[in-house]
Amino acid sequence: MTAILVVNSGSSSLKYQLIETESERMLAKGLIERIGQERGVSTHATPEGEWSAEPSTPDHEAAFRAMIDAFEEHGPSGIGGLVSAVGHRVVHGGARFFEPTVVTPQVEKDIDELAEYAPLHNPANLAGIRAAQAAFPDVPHVAIFDTAFHQTMPPAAYTYAIDADVAEQYRIRRYGFHGTSHKYVSEKAAAFLGVPLEESRLIVLHLGNGASACAVDGGRSVETSMGFTPLQGLVMGTRSGDLDPAVVFQLARFGGLSLDELDNLLNKRSGMLGLAGSSDLRDVGRKADEGDERARVALDVYCHRIKHYVGAYLAVLGGADAVVFTAGVGENAPGIRAQSLSGLEGLGIAVDAARNRSGERGERRISPDGSPVAVLVIPTNEEVEIARQTAAVVSA
CATH class of the missing domain: 3.30.420.40 (ATPase, nucleotide binding domain)
Known part of the structure; x- marks a missing residue:
């Protein structure tokens, strides 16, 4: 052995x-x-x-x-x-x-x-x-x-609209992260659906303390929410996610914050921690249930951002076979899953309340039978994916 x-x-x-x-x-x-x-x-x-x-x-x-x-x-x-x-x-x-x-x-x-x-x-x-x-x-x-899976993104997806010479000199572009997880989960999701990977269109939501969305077309990443760094995209435990860059200028010019202070603010003191006082979604959910208004708004912001990306990636892919939840929050927070997809029934996306709230674990469907777009929960296993890729390289 x-x-x-x-x-x-x-x-x-x-x-x-x-x-x-x-x-x-x-x-x-x-x-x-x-x-x-x-x-x-x-x-x-x-x-x-x-x-x-x-x-x-x-x-x-x-x-x-x-x-x-x-x-x-x-x-x-x-x-x-x-x-x-x-x-x-x-x-x-x-x-x-x-x-x-x-x-x-x-x-x-x-x-x-x-x-x-x-x-x-x-x-x-x-x-x-x-x-x-x-x-x-x-x-x-x-x-x-982590970035390798996203190297298949087209220039339209990874290019930022800044001075091209500056971008080339400093290698400024979207790189994307959580690639090992997105690759593993998209392959598992296609197999679960019985769809050939090369014919599948999937939106994968890796929701943990760090969080990212990925549009996967035929097993290839074509768009992802994290960017030049893991700071861009979805709201996370301590990271802000998407933010108007002018906010940084404002805080520097009128708030007197240094570059290091801004870095610390956006990476370590923002996200759910900044909005609700805790980076743990379980704590925030409990506070919201107890009537804490800041916690309720934080959850609304968190789920709204996810919905925003699901809609965008439906357009990028021209439709989808499934929306897939994974990682700690994605696998274990039925309330987040339901709220993030609420109101998307007109796009063929719906969550079955009983299936979503079930104590079942492992790979499972939480959408109603016959839904045009399946909603799945697929546990990620980045360690197994790393082991697979390692073994493949060594045996080649």
Whole structure:
């Protein structure tokens, strides 16, 4: 038996999953937090149980050592001989990376250079790659880029209407993110519907703390809501989503906010947190039910923005086979699903209240039988998609 180790390395965390190559069965998964502090917090789970510890985690290499210790103590043991390749999530591939790529010194250099487009993500992703290479020096390491799936967008979709020379000099364009999730979910949705992927037209709504919409035509991304950075598009946990750029000018000129303060405001203090005081939709929903007016308005704004994109992507695709909800909010918030699609019955989109409120989990249809456009809930599994792409590159 061989397995792919999937790694998602953040600035202060390391998320991992060990996936058996042939069956795609999860053998173990874990999370190590507080990297950079004297003591971290780690969890390690297998089908047999879950364990926690507080290892020393001053850097990413120490976090990987803690991960290997967890495997040896709780299983599967002998991970050094079990792992055939390591797949790494990398947020930004710019216009350089269109597909999964074996990590070489040049690829590392490119990821480092692209950090200017994702300063919160790419440096941490690269730190994880280098630490993993030290821990697993004898197997291939493959970078899977969030932006790669969206490289099929046409120029009309990815081009911003600014001075063309300026845009070219600074590589300003729409890149899009959550590509691994959108790819996985669109393939699953087409299979659920019994429609060939190459003939399908899907609107995928990845709704989590970060959120994005994607129009997928024949398995190819043709439009997505996130842009040059993950800040554009839908309302998110702490990000504003779409905003008139002149708001930034106004806050700088008359509010005296610096560039760093503006960055912090729009990325970390906006979205649901800014509107309702919490980035967790469950908290906001509870507040709204208790009569909190700010929370109610926040939910209205959140759902209105989703509806806006669904309508736009129906036009882009010329119709759709399905609207698909995924990720933490999309999979688990029936109220958000219902409100976001309310009033679209004239476009063939409707939600069956009983199906939507059902406690059923897994892949499911929540639209009435016979609806022209199906409404689906498809759980995402980015780790499995990363493992698939990693295995495909290694075996090619």
